[in-house]
Amino acid sequence: MTSLSDEQTLVVLRAQGRRVTLQRKLLLEVVRQGEGHLDADEIYRRAREQDPRISLSTVYRNLNLLKELGLISEVHLDQEHHHYELRDAKEHYHLICRDCDRVVEFHSPLVGKLMDQISGEKDFSIERVHIDLVGLCGDCGGSKSG
Amino acid sequence: MTSLSDEQTLVVLRAQGRRVTLQRKLLLEVVRQGEGHLDADEIYRRAREQDPRISLSTVYRNLNLLKELGLISEVHLDQEHHHYELRDAKEHYHLICRDCDRVVEFHSPLVGKLMDQISGEKDFSIERVHIDLVGLCGDCGGSKSG
DNA sequence: AATGTAATTGCCAACCATTTGCAGAAGGAT
DNA sequence: ATCCTTCTGCAAATGGTTGGCAATTACATT
Numbered sequence: 080m081t082s083l084s085d086e087q088t089l090v091v092l093r094a095q096g097r098r099v100t101l102q103r104k105l106l107l108e109v110v111r112q113g114e115g116h117l118d119a120d121e122i123y124r125r126a127r128e129q130d131p132r133i134s135l136s137t138v139y140r141n142l143n144l145l146k147e148l149g150l151i152s153e154v155h156l157d158q159e160h161h162h163y164e165l166r167d168a169k170e171h172y173h174l175i176c177r178d179c180d181r182v183v184e185f186h187s188p189l190v191g192k193l194m195d196q197i198s199g200e201k202d203f204s205i206e207r208v209h210i211d212l213v214g215l216c217g218d219c220g221g222s223k224s225g
Numbered sequence: 226m227t228s229l230s231d232e233q234t235l236v237v238l239r240a241q242g243r244r245v246t247l248q249r250k251l252l253l254e255v256v257r258q259g260e261g262h263l264d265a266d267e268i269y270r271r272a273r274e275q276d277p278r279i280s281l282s283t284v285y286r287n288l289n290l291l292k293e294l295g296l297i298s299e300v301h302l303d304q305e306h307h308h309y310e311l312r313d314a315k316e317h318y319h320l321i322c323r324d325c326d327r328v329v330e331f332h333s334p335l336v337g338k339l340m341d342q343i344s345g346e347k348d349f350s351i352e353r354v355h356i357d358l359v360g361l362c363g364d365c366g367g368s369k370s371g
Numbered sequence: 372a373a374t375g376t377a378a379t380t381g382c383c384a385a386c387c388a389t390t391t392g393c394a395g396a397a398g399g400a401t
Numbered sequence: 402a403t404c405c406t407t408c409t410g411c412a413a414a415t416g417g418t419t420g421g422c423a424a425t426t427a428c429a430t431t
Contacts, residue, residue, distance in 0.1 A: 214344075244399075
């Protein structure tokens with residue numbers, strides 16, 4: 080399992096005393112289907128296709144709410160926009176092509192080792208890890224096979 | 226040596242056909258002395274102490290220019306502001322306390338290993354690495370010694 | 372099913388960091 | 402010293418995000 084189902088997510092909402100509105104259900108669906116790489120405006124655009132009356136404020140308000148509840152996370156892929164993704168049980172990191180903007184997710188056991196090492200060395204307890212590796216993908220001339 | 230001296234930086238400017246202005250010299254000095262964790266507005270404030278006539282536009286324009294030329298880099302410590310630092314020969318990463326906002330820089334050989342591993346696995350050539358580890362520092366209750 | 376009520380929405384204006392247009396100032400080659 | 406072009410300062414524009422408020426809606430209670 081990589082992330083909560085929309086249904087489970089709604090249960091969390093309820094547990095926090097928040098209401099389950101049509102808009103929230105819709106937004107969760109959109110964020111889920113966006114697979115992690117939609118910004119607020121794109122989420123708004125897609126949500127409108129289902130419900131043309133939804134407002135941009137509602138999108139922002141709910142992205143912030145869901146973020147506070149820890150149900151989605153905000154990703155900084157570039158300096159321009161924040162992207163949103165359902166929060167995974169298993170964290171992942173990003174490999175970003177600076178030419179075509181392709182984003183590839185990765186995970187590696189080295190990350191855990193790094194956390195342990197730095198955590199001990201600097202006396203921190205680490206809760207979240209953000210890693211972005213920026214470069215050129217194979218198609219954009221970055222690989223050694225090119 | 227960790228980063229270019231201001232003088233060397235100015236040489237790069239000249240080499241790119243850009244002019245060496247008083248404002249640019251001043252901004253480089255401020256960014257250098259800020260040691261990597263000033264946002265645009267703070268840079269503006271400090272620059273004004275030296276030259277009260279400098280404008281915020283000039284600050285932004287030059288931060289962007291210096292960034293394009295690769296002389297400084299933009300760091301996303303939080304969602305609010307971008308911070309700027311002289312670009313180091315040796316990259317470093319950030320350990321951030323979510324409570325007191327303290328930022329500790331770190332480096333580890335594991336990062337190089339991670340780059341090699343992922344680079345090979347995913348066929349990317351990696352140019353830049355951003356790592357932020359967010360958690361609680363010892364003082365804020367995060368350490369195992371508490 | 373109808374009611375009460377507090378959370379939520381949509382609309383619109385405000386906000387604030389950043390960018391842009393333009394006229395005047397200044398770097399730097401000659 | 403002159404000329405040409407880049408750069409600056411100012412002020413207005415931009416664009417993503419937030420906030421106020423009246424109308425709407427979720428949902429617990431009856």
